[in-house]
């Protein structure tokens with residue numbers, strides 16, 4: 015276990031700023047973000063009644079608990095929310111995300127069936143058991159690089175694009191050799207394991223890409239290339255209160271002749287089974303629960319920030335500002351309520367109490383818009399002053415007294431104004447904030463697809479019954495009117 019004990023020197027190949035990382039602890043962004051993730055483990059020690067549960071005489075992270083009723087989901091929500099609150103919701107892919115799915119894999123495993131060379135159902139059950147026993151941090155990679163979305167994966171491979179996705183190069187009695195790449199894998203550099211699969215968009219001819227498997231980070235041929243950091247360590251945390259604490263490292267993954275033993279393979283050689291994997295394994299529904307809880311925590315944080323700025327800058331007597339704040343708190347209330355409804359209106363499936371997906375997807379689809387509304391409000395309230403903030407070091411320099419005088423008000427000291435506006439800029443303007451916004455819009459897939467699916471699955475039977483009645487009454491009236499002429 016590397017993430018838990020913080021020693022990442024297990025032979026993994028991670029590249030940062032163009033160089034192979036030899037000493038992880040010497041790179042501040044790795045050390046800082048790792049510390050935030052490690053709170054997931056520390057909380058289990060500090061508050062075992064909230065963050066763990068007992069099974070067979072042993073205690074496990076609550077996030078691995080298989081929910082049997084709405085109350086279990088509510089208890090899991092509390093744990094997810096507390097874990098998310100460590101980073102104010104800014105770290106999206108903490109260990110509890112995949113754990114939420116690992117918790118139910120045993121129940122759904124039979125859906126994966128048996129292959130010619132291996133038993134996929136057994137493989138995923140054993141893998142889930144190992145992740146739970148060892149409390150491993152699993153990071154996931156499903157999105158293929160945007161090489162050319164107009165072509166199938168197979169077409170791209172035939173044209174020589176060996177890194178357009180991950181595909182099976184060779185297969186043997188004891189396993190397979192894969193080659194390729196995955197486009198974005200958040201927090202991969204700091205994880206123990208990678209879970210690799212596809213979004214459900216493979217064409218029938220893409221069987222070579224029809225895969226799902228897991229692999230330890232420290233596996234020969236697995237290469238992790240971290241994106242450029244948005245932390246600004248030449249400045250104080252007071253200047254960049256979020257950038258310098260919560261840079262959730264995303265990474266590009268390369269697989270060069272990576273051997274995967276059969277026992278780590280969950281889907282093989284089938285585009286159809288690959289397209290079904292996320293949903294049929296049960297991962298989708300349960301990871302979505304954690305995901306939306308985390309999203310609502312973040313919305314709550316930025317909404318509180320918007321309110322604090324409005325109060326601190328003396329804006330709350332303006333009706334427009336009051337109306338805007340009311341819209342933000344209304345939005346928050348709506349998603350909180352929908353999340354709660356997702357739990358209480360869940361249903362039993364394969365012995366698991368599953369949250370209501372229509373409700374969870376309604377939250378997922380609404381969050382990006384609601385998040386943007388808060389960011390706009392923060393920018394509108396703090397207006398020009400959001401960029402009129404001197405470097406914190408100026409408060410110790412020759413202009414310190416003038417700054418103190420100029421930036422203080424009965425509502426706000428110069429210090430409080432500075433850090434509040436720095437927070438506002440970090441979340442709305444800085445590269446950190448822009449990456450956070452991209453995350454909210456894209457991490458759960460393009461929201462267009464959520465809408466496309468949502469209306470088709472919504473239960474409108476109550477409305478349709480009334481509509482039937484209204485149409486019947488109108489039809490009768492129509493016939494009577496026409497007959498009378």
Ligand SMILES: Cc1cc2nc3c(=O)[nH]c(=O)nc-3n(C[C@H](O)[C@H](O)[C@H](O)COP(=O)(O)OP(=O)(O)OC[C@H]3O[C@@H](n4cnc5c(N)ncnc54)[C@H](O)[C@@H]3O)c2cc1C
Nearest residue numbers: 154155156157160163198199200452453456457458459460
């Ligand atoms: C900050 C961040 C973190 C992320 N973390 C992870 C992670 O940890 N793991 C992971 O696997 N992924 C991660 N992602 C990737 C994320 O899941 C994808 O970006 C998202 O699902 C959208 O897919 P895409 O980027 O491939 O865009 P595409 O699907 O290629 O879409 C690009 C554009 O093309 C259009 N388009 C594409 N295909 C079609 C089509 N068939 N019909 C109509 N229009 C189409 C879309 O509407 C859109 O305008 C992350 C993304 C971000 C931004």
